[in-house]
Amino acid sequence: MQEPLSQLKDRLARLTDIRAATAVLEWDQETYMPDGGTESRGDQLSTLEGLAHEYVTSDEIGSLLYALKPGLDEMDYDSDEASIVRVALREHEKLVKVPASLIEEIAKVGALGFQAWGQAREQDDFGIFEPHLSRLVELKKQWASCFDPEENLYDPLLDDFEPGITHEQIGVIFAGLKPRLIALVRAISENQDAVDDSALAGEFEVGAQRAFGERVAAKLGYRFENGRLDESAHPFTTHFSRWDVRITTRYSTSNLMRSLMGTIHETGHALYEQNTSPTLYRTGLASGASTAVHESQSRLYENIIGRSRPFWAYFYPQLQEAFPHFEQVEEEAFYRAINKSEPSLIRVDADEVTYGLHVILRFELENDLINGRVRVADLPDEWNSRMEAYLGIVPPNDTLGVMQDVHWSRGYFGYFPGYLLGNLLSAQLWERMIADMPDLSAQIEAGQFEAILAWLGEHIHRHGMKFTLPELTERVVGGELDWQPYIQYLERKFGEIYGL
């Protein structure tokens, strides 16, 4: 059995290297590449992605995996070896079912769709985007059909980002959460004047923002000898190995908190990638388990920790020193300001409370789209009426409405739910951490973040991609993904702030 396993590991090591190279090229494109390099970079990425796909679907890897498959039952499920085979097999079996021609067509139509999306936004004309989106929906349905889904075409798409989770499970969770979120948003809206965030407005020098962001990231445990913080139009985290994990942010001189909280968010992602087990290096498992699990880490650091009183009890004096603007602002006023909640149009700028409703709306729409219950042409109206029902506001145009996110233009359906599922998991993890470490608040107030990182390392980070979201949830909290801790966290926190 050792012989095919070591052969498999050798192939997976090279596959990992090819994918790491792809990630370097993408990082470079977002940070330093001159504009003129766009087209040739597209060719290079397409070649590398093609190579990786050939590798994963090759008969050679297939034979090794099928030789190893029968032995899986006798192996320890949680072991590195069993996990390597199991996860590689899952990807291989999935990808060999899709014709290469379909994958190529989706890539091509997705590239055109992305372009059309940009133009449609510039001219605020959904009609420009609509035919491309329709074509992508059709192609993704074809793609889903390759997997003989019993009833729901959305499930195979979801599986790409959130293996082990179905639309039905998400539907149950979101159905419980939605009315409570809507009620909380309304209660806060009726008490808007309770929080004033005008003190956050000011002029903040970019160099000072960068220095402060780096200081906070390092304090949270981000190792700069294995990372860097750069600028990009859209902030992201990427990794080329656990020893080279990079984050980006964007700066606005008039909005300090946006960049700073964004940096803390990406730091949460990066800590995950920097702390996968070294034994998983080049096995295909040294990365986050899924979109949702990744988001649980970033939102835990950004919101549950990063927008808490203990966090700012420690960092606020340093912030005041770095930005004299805040010398005249009381810590409590600052805390309330950074937690101001109100319905807004754009998901990525939404606060903790309203955020979930943006995601639920997208989940409902994309599930309906893929299953033919909503037509692409009706999307703008569907979007707007749900915005009104959930958040009480209506986008003045489609650029600020249905066309605000890039995902669908690239053909990414099934990505959005993870954003909210991650928030739910973050609250469950936090409950468990408090149970394990009753002095957690005191630690944070004292600027001690080592135990938090060690706890996450032990329960989440080190496992990499070994487990699916449900498997991981079961192992960490001894149960299923649950929306109650999250809504309770929100109701408690914002109830106190808004005096509800």
Next chain:
Amino acid sequence: MQEPLSQLKDRLARLTDIRAATAVLEWDQETYMPDGGTESRGDQLSTLEGLAHEYVTSDEIGSLLYALKPGLDEMDYDSDEASIVRVALREHEKLVKVPASLIEEIAKVGALGFQAWGQAREQDDFGIFEPHLSRLVELKKQWASCFDPEENLYDPLLDDFEPGITHEQIGVIFAGLKPRLIALVRAISENQDAVDDSALAGEFEVGAQRAFGERVAAKLGYRFENGRLDESAHPFTTHFSRWDVRITTRYSTSNLMRSLMGTIHETGHALYEQNTSPTLYRTGLASGASTAVHESQSRLYENIIGRSRPFWAYFYPQLQEAFPHFEQVEEEAFYRAINKSEPSLIRVDADEVTYGLHVILRFELENDLINGRVRVADLPDEWNSRMEAYLGIVPPNDTLGVMQDVHWSRGYFGYFPGYLLGNLLSAQLWERMIADMPDLSAQIEAGQFEAILAWLGEHIHRHGMKFTLPELTERVVGGELDWQPYIQYLERKFGEIYGL
């Protein structure tokens, strides 16, 4: 015939992409990669290089090339198509002759040799480096033996960097040049006081150096929309396509001219890469023809143009404005200072006149090493006695002597001659350009560099790797590579400066 050709082009396009990705990873490693990423980057590069090697030597590409080979005679030698087949065939036929195990061993021993070289330099102990170098010489001899060289094992190594040139041709050229160079160096040495470069010493802010370097590069024709200037420990030029060509430099606050002239040097390389014909994109031919031809471009811009009176007639007022340090320095004094010549120990810091002798010394030694006429153990003594004979100085230790260059530690034998051959070619090109454009000096004085770039584009750049150095020389100057124009240029220029 079209069928296999278009198949070949498809394979070469992908090979080009893989090599471009390798270059991106190397650029990143030299500029922005965090230190902790070194080891995993090594794995990634090794995988990509392995993939490229598999591609080039594959039976698939081989069959296509051999199917196309018989038709070469009927094709126009200078056409894109014939050149694509000819050059790919040359590389394929060469690489299939070398066992993969030998290539891997050279890479491994080279990596160890590079490490040992670093340690040996730190401790100034050639003994640490010696066994590694001996092993590398042995392996490179084995490598050369794969090609049944008739008499000289050095020729196949030379062919890696300078196809179409033999040690015999170089020997004849250098034999003519050497006594004239030695005589010129002596004459200048006897008149050392004629030039005083103390006015160059000062304190120069890095930001201002960068801004001035970028201004000069842009003026010479470097397109920043297709490039960038970054910092690295060792300045270099790299390209990922003709639309993404990047240069680096290093700054010292006490030495403005080193960084500035270095930037002009790299700009010369970059202009070559930015101006290969677009029709050569992804054919394997969109790059410089050889080490020597590349060096002819960098040295033409750095020395013949960049250290000339007309060049500074245009740029000196701007330099004085950017660096008030020079307000009190006359233009003529500055011109003489940047052209000060005196024997020195380190090749990369050598002036125009002494530079050639550093290269001749290395050519003689590596040719003798590979052919067994000099033993590795005797290298330091051989080095020092030649330094004394050619330049009249003896290194105080081996770190400043035989261990100063990285090349041999990596197993690069045959690379050095190109540095000097490129200088020779640059003088031949310059003679031809003046013949074609009698007002060249006036153009430069007026800050007009477009015609120079257009001339080089027409005669050198656009051809990419189509032609070897001898083929290109024949096409541009209607003859062979010749040392006379170069020594005449040096004797004229430095005779005037030093009053010889």
